[in-house]
Structure formats: structure tokens, C-alpha cells
Amino acid sequence: MGVLERKAREKERRRNEIIDAAERLFFKHGYDHVTMDDIAKEAELSKGTLYLYFKSREDLHYAILIRGLEILNRLIREVYDAKKSGLENILQMGEAYIRFFREKTDYFKAIMFFDATRFERVENESKFKILQEDSPLVFFMEVLRQGQQDGSIKQDIPAEQLAIILWSQVSGVFEFIALRGKLLDMLQIDNIELIRNQIKVLLYGLENKQTD
Amino acid sequence: MGVLERKAREKERRRNEIIDAAERLFFKHGYDHVTMDDIAKEAELSKGTLYLYFKSREDLHYAILIRGLEILNRLIREVYDAKKSGLENILQMGEAYIRFFREKTDYFKAIMFFDATRFERVENESKFKILQEDSPLVFFMEVLRQGQQDGSIKQDIPAEQLAIILWSQVSGVFEFIALRGKLLDMLQIDNIELIRNQIKVLLYGLENKQTD
């Protein structure tokens, strides 16, 4: 009975075709300037059909976010090297996140934009999946814990909190670059230099120490 | 000829009454769940009148953001103490920002939400005013510069960049708390503890040092 399987496959394919179409338009014109009719046209389907695969526009946006999160998750996990110290692994992961931000900017924005615009909304289960189980953040926590055990990372803050702090801090600077790139241009600040300098702050702190 | 002045005053008052009404509704029900008709009703005016004072819904939202920014600016400047070192002043300013986040959360969200949702939009002059002239960020840069001169703050990163990094980092953690408060509850992480721990990271960095 291969028919059911084929149908499931076809359904999944169609679903992905719709996401592809939405992605092309969203990435090109911005989330506010694309209508469901536009997407239907781009996907060569009728609007009603979109709603057979996604329960709302937001749900479609969420599907794009999930794609981005999967890419990021893969990038972050594939640089992990058990032979290295926790701190070294964290730095590698940081590099991977930087690469994601630079090379998959549209996905970065999809994640950031979705998070920000939905935060007023009522709870929906999916909202939490983003940060659960096999998420980048959870993996990040694990590696930090290893670093605390091997002594390469400061131990006075619980790994969970440290992960959230570092994650939010890095995302915060990326967000600034994404939102205020023009301002950085005006100030003649190079994005990459800014990111490198952030890493310095993360590693060595703010205070002026005699050492170093 | 006090008539013109009185009229200007009245115009300004009416404008503020509209912002008051919008604020009450936005803060209570969230930005997505309030219509211009709702605001007109709350302000005891007709919808058309709103458009005599604000050119769009977005413009009205922006007016709330400006209020928030003015409050923050005041809080940050009033803790400045010329007798103290740059680093001490920066820490004071950090405390002020924390207070703003905790006590004026609605304004914090107004700023954050506006920034995030408008970043796709085309340029409008106002977008830059947020971070110019007498803005909190510019003041922050000045104090950092003082700190670098008196030797209390590390000097290997230009003050402009340091300001942007620290600002974005702190905002990043606040944003996480605002967006993912529920997740922090689940992980049994206290918001205040998280913020205190962030300050530790900012001051002393991530690496495990023998000193301290």
C-alpha cells in the first residue's frame, strides 16, 4: 500500500513549495508587503489552498522560522569537537552563529522579527518548542557545562543562566546591526570589527585590568 | 496676542490626550488588539480627528516610544556624578536602565516592539532621531570616554563601539526576559538574578581566571 505514503510525500512537497514561494517573496519584499494572494500566485495555487496547508499567515511565517532554526542548529552542532575544551567549543559555536548571521541574514531576521512581533500574542505551544529539546540554546547549555567542568569557563554562574546571557547578548548586537546598520555606517563602524570587539568584551570584561 | 500661544498649548494638550488614550489601550490590550476607532472612542473624539494630530497609526505608536525614551534619558542622566569614575558612572547608568526596564516595562516594550516591527520599513527621518543628539546612547558614549581617560575602563575598544556593544547586550537580555519570561519561569530562573549575573559577565568576562 504505497499510495498513502506517496500521498503523504506529495503533501509534504506541496507544503514545502508553498514555504519556498512565501520565502522568496518575504525575503525580497519584507513581511509587511506581501499578501496571501501574492503568495498564492507565486506558488501557482489559489489562496484557499494555502489554508489547507497552513492555518494562518503567521503559521506560514513560523514555518520559515523553523527552517532557519534548523540551519542554525546544524551549523552550531557540526563545529563541536569533543577533543577541545568547553571554552574553545563555545568560541567555535560563536563563529558558527556569526556565519549564520552573515550568510543567512534573511533567516536570522525571520527568527528575530517573528519573536518580536508575536510576543504580545497569547501562548501557543509552538512558541516554546523553539527553545526546547534539541534547540541551539540547549546544546549551548551542555557545552558550557562541560567548560565549567574542565575549568575553562567561569563557574560562579549556573550554565543555564550563562547560556541565556551569552545568547541574548550576541543576539542583541546582531539585532542592532540588522536594525541600525545605517547608523553604524554613519559612525563608520564596520560590522565585523564590532562583532570581534564584542567577543573581546565577552572574554575579558569591561573593567581595565593591570594584566593583559 | 496670547491667542496663538493658547491655541498652540491647546493643540499640544489635545495631542497628549490622544497619546494618553492610545497608551492606556495599547498597554492594556497589546498593540495588535487596539484599533484606531477604539482609540478615538477612548479619547472621546472621532477617528478623523486622530489623523489631524498623527499622520498614521505608526506615528502614534512612535509618539509613545518617544515618551519612553525621554523617561529613560532622564533616569540615565540624573544618576551621573562627576566626582565618580567613568566605570562607577556606567554602573550607575546600568542600574538606572534596570530600573527603567522593571518599572516602565510598557515603555521598554513600546521601544523594543516598535524598533523590531519597523525595521523592514523604508527610511523615515525620525528613525534616526532615536539615536542622536541628546539620546541615552550618545550620553553613554561620553561617559565611557571619560572612563577610558581616567583609566577605569578598558581602552582597547573605541568608546562608540563599546557603547553600542554594552547597550545591545543589556537590551538583548531584557528582550529575552520580556519575550521569554515564561521559559525563565519554567527553568526557575529569577529575572533579577539573571540581570545581576549578566553584570558579572560584563565586568569580568567569560573565561575562568586564576585571580578573583
Add this chain to the structure above:
DNA sequence: TCTAAAATATGACTATTAGTCATAATATAA
């Protein structure tokens, strides 16, 4: 006090668009 002009306010109307649903087309199974 009266009146024309200016300033301010109104709300019915238009345009846009997310989401629905009765109907149609197509595929499956018996």
C-alpha cells in the same frame, strides 16, 4: 454684536486584505 474666514471636528465611505466556505475537479477503491 454681526459676519466672513480660519481652524477644528465629524463619521460615512473607500480600499485593502486575512480568512471562509460552497462548489468543482481530481484521484482512489470497490
Add this chain to the structure above:
DNA sequence: TTATATTATGACTAATAGTCATATTTTAGA
């Protein structure tokens, strides 16, 4: 070959931002 199930359609509804012709109120000058 036909009944049933699945998938697709697009005209329609509801909601709402923004407009504009009309009305009301205020001002200034005679």
C-alpha cells in the same frame, strides 16, 4: 463504472486603516 474521499478553487465576508466632503466652533475685524 460509480460512489467516496481528497484536494483545489475563487467569490465572498469581516475587519480596519486612512480619506474627505460636510459641519461645527473659534477668531478677528467692522
